[in-house]
Amino acid sequence: MNINFCLIKKRVMTASPCHHAILKSLPMGVLGLALLTSCADWNDHYDADTSLLSSQHATLWDNIQSNAELSQFASLLKKVGYDEILNTTQTYTVWAPKNGSFDFDVINALSNSRLQKEFVENHIARSNFPVSGSVNQRVYTLNEKHMNFTGAGQYAIQNVGVAQSNLASSNGVIHVIDGKIPFMANIYEALTPNDYPLDSISEFFHSYDVKKLNERKSVQGPTVNGEITYLDSVFDEHNDLFTRYFAYINREDSNYTMLVPTNEAWQKAREAISPYFNYVHSFEFMENTSTGTDQKKITVNIRNLDYLRDSVINQMLMNDLFYNNNLYDNRKLNALQTGQQLNVDSLYSTTLTKIYSEDARRLFENARRVEMSNGAIWVTDSLRMRPWTTWNPEIIVEAEHVNTLSSTAFVAENGPERVNVVSGTQNPEVRGHVSNNSFIELTPISQSTNPRVVFYLPEVRSTTYSIYVVVVPANIVSSTREAKPYQFNATLGCADASGKNQDKENKWLVESSFISDPTRVDTIYLGDFTFPVAYAGTGDYYPYLRINSSVANKERDLFDRTLRIDCVILRPKELDNYLKEHPDYKYDVRL
Numbered sequence: 001m002n003i004n005f006c007l008i009k010k011r012v013m014t015a016s017p018c019h020h021a022i023l024k025s026l027p028m029g030v031l032g033l034a035l036l037t038s039c040a041d042w043n044d045h046y047d048a049d050t051s052l053l054s055s056q057h058a059t060l061w062d063n064i065q066s067n068a069e070l071s072q073f074a075s076l077l078k079k080v081g082y083d084e085i086l087n088t089t090q091t092y093t094v095w096a097p098k099n100g101s102f103d104f105d106v107i108n109a110l111s112n113s114r115l116q117k118e119f120v121e122n123h124i125a126r127s128n129f130p131v132s133g134s135v136n137q138r139v140y141t142l143n144e145k146h147m148n149f150t151g152a153g154q155y156a157i158q159n160v161g162v163a164q165s166n167l168a169s170s171n172g173v174i175h176v177i178d179g180k181i182p183f184m185a186n187i188y189e190a191l192t193p194n195d196y197p198l199d200s201i202s203e204f205f206h207s208y209d210v211k212k213l214n215e216r217k218s219v220q221g222p223t224v225n226g227e228i229t230y231l232d233s234v235f236d237e238h239n240d241l242f243t244r245y246f247a248y249i250n251r252e253d254s255n256y257t258m259l260v261p262t263n264e265a266w267q268k269a270r271e272a273i274s275p276y277f278n279y280v281h282s283f284e285f286m287e288n289t290s291t292g293t294d295q296k297k298i299t300v301n302i303r304n305l306d307y308l309r310d311s312v313i314n315q316m317l318m319n320d321l322f323y324n325n326n327l328y329d330n331r332k333l334n335a336l337q338t339g340q341q342l343n344v345d346s347l348y349s350t351t352l353t354k355i356y357s358e359d360a361r362r363l364f365e366n367a368r369r370v371e372m373s374n375g376a377i378w379v380t381d382s383l384r385m386r387p388w389t390t391w392n393p394e395i396i397v398e399a400e401h402v403n404t405l406s407s408t409a410f411v412a413e414n415g416p417e418r419v420n421v422v423s424g425t426q427n428p429e430v431r432g433h434v435s436n437n438s439f440i441e442l443t444p445i446s447q448s449t450n451p452r453v454v455f456y457l458p459e460v461r462s463t464t465y466s467i468y469v470v471v472v473p474a475n476i477v478s479s480t481r482e483a484k485p486y487q488f489n490a491t492l493g494c495a496d497a498s499g500k501n502q503d504k505e506n507k508w509l510v511e512s513s514f515i516s517d518p519t520r521v522d523t524i525y526l527g528d529f530t531f532p533v534a535y536a537g538t539g540d541y542y543p544y545l546r547i548n549s550s551v552a553n554k555e556r557d558l559f560d561r562t563l564r565i566d567c568v569i570l571r572p573k574e575l576d577n578y579l580k581e582h583p584d585y586k587y588d589v590r591l
Helices: 028-034 060-065 068-079 104-108 112-123 199-206 240-244 263-276 305-318 328-334 357-363 573-581
Strands: 092-097 124-126 134-140 146-152 154-157 160-169 172-177 209-213 219-224 227-232 235-239 256-261 282-288 295-302 322-324 346-348 354-356 368-372 375-380 395-398 417-420 438-442 452-456 464-471 487-495 501-504 522-530 544-549 563-572
Touching: 060 068, 060 092, 060 160, 060 172, 068 092, 068 104, 068 112, 092 112, 092 160, 104 112, 112 124, 124 134, 154 172, 199 256, 199 263, 199 305, 235 240, 256 263, 263 305, 282 487, 282 501, 322 328, 322 346, 328 346, 346 357, 354 357, 438 452, 452 563, 464 544, 464 573, 544 563, 563 573
Parallel strands: 092 172, 256 375
Antiparallel strands: 092 124, 134 146, 146 154, 154 160, 160 172, 209 235, 219 227, 256 322, 282 295, 346 354, 368 375, 395 563, 417 438, 438 563, 452 544, 464 522, 464 563, 487 501, 487 544
């Protein structure tokens, strides 16, 4: 059996501004490089006002290049191809900054892609926006930013004053302004090394970028040789990581907080995570047989092991960096400023990790808040996440849900039976709580046999776990039933460092056999075990824990041969130690 596990890194495709020439529709693999992009069609948001348009006027480009006060702006437009765009029949409004009202040398030194996105398209909107009287409009510029265009006699856009308004052209209107409109990046746009040392996260995140033709917004031209052509091609930016982390940080109408690690923080986090994901090229897996009477050994091969490991580490690093500011106590992130202490009950990341107050406060220590158009980023030199809240969580295997192996030679023919403990029905004489309000009952097929059950353990990392099994007494729902203790032993099966499956029967156990307390839902510590090989990320291949009732015939009056098991807990050793030192500590449990 082979595994070809990889997070496919998409090639970044770029596009330049759209010419008015007819462009053929090309396959998507070529489209992002060959077609030229225009701005998104925002006609869905407002109606065009064509009252100032006249064929007697020159085009927007004609009027801009002939205006001596706008020569600097004109040179920047031409540099990224907007001389051609503003010379077409498409209708636009341009807010043109006067010479000397902005730092031309700084803007001119930007790369063409940044110049286009952050400056040129920040000053142009699709459709026509003349002004008169009182104005209070929400404008969407070509880079899809929301701008406030306001005033009554004296006008301003984003608080930048209009020096001269309503310069009519055949394809739109020009407003001359006293300065450039500030560009406010969204979180997705901020993931660049332009302002902070963010090369590592930028390279990883943007390696998944693609541009997809939006046929609905694009303007179709004639069909040529059976192929659709486009007069105006509109592309949408897409990145698979938006969906993977449920964080649409490219959307202007969203509100997120993102922890953004610098290169230093990225490297430190990778070094911390790496030991938990030690893989081998092949390992043995004990597969359940169709009859359930035994386990069959198969060999699992991993292709491109280094890529698997690198991808899993990156995914774990990124998993809890995103927070929706509109949900739960996350709303308090809207007001949190650099240097302030966060006071919340808990935060929920977009992947639904619940991070309680103590750990939530740590996330923002010594980090710097930077405002974005759709929330804020917090640039940090250290991701202050505890391993068990992110890349090495506690694993709870609910007995009633897990894929179990039960030998029919030792249990009733109907196998493990699920028993529910509905709220209010638990015997008040029994201490403790049954997780998920249910457990499994394993009844011997005869009075002289002992049941056994095998639990698969999902998402195990190559680390040390403290292993517990939780058992339920017979009188959990009925005070009339006699509750005797259970006596059982345990065996752990997993791959060793060479990938060979080993049954670890006694070496890791704190006792050779275990006896439960029948007065309570009993959490029994089995021992600590270090898994040499990671299973998380390899697919449905798991190590296993076998629980055997071990009651001799002469002990039947002392012990209950029937096993009632609530769950199995694999608790990371560092968390187990921390809980012993901090018994009131609260944390989230995740698979």
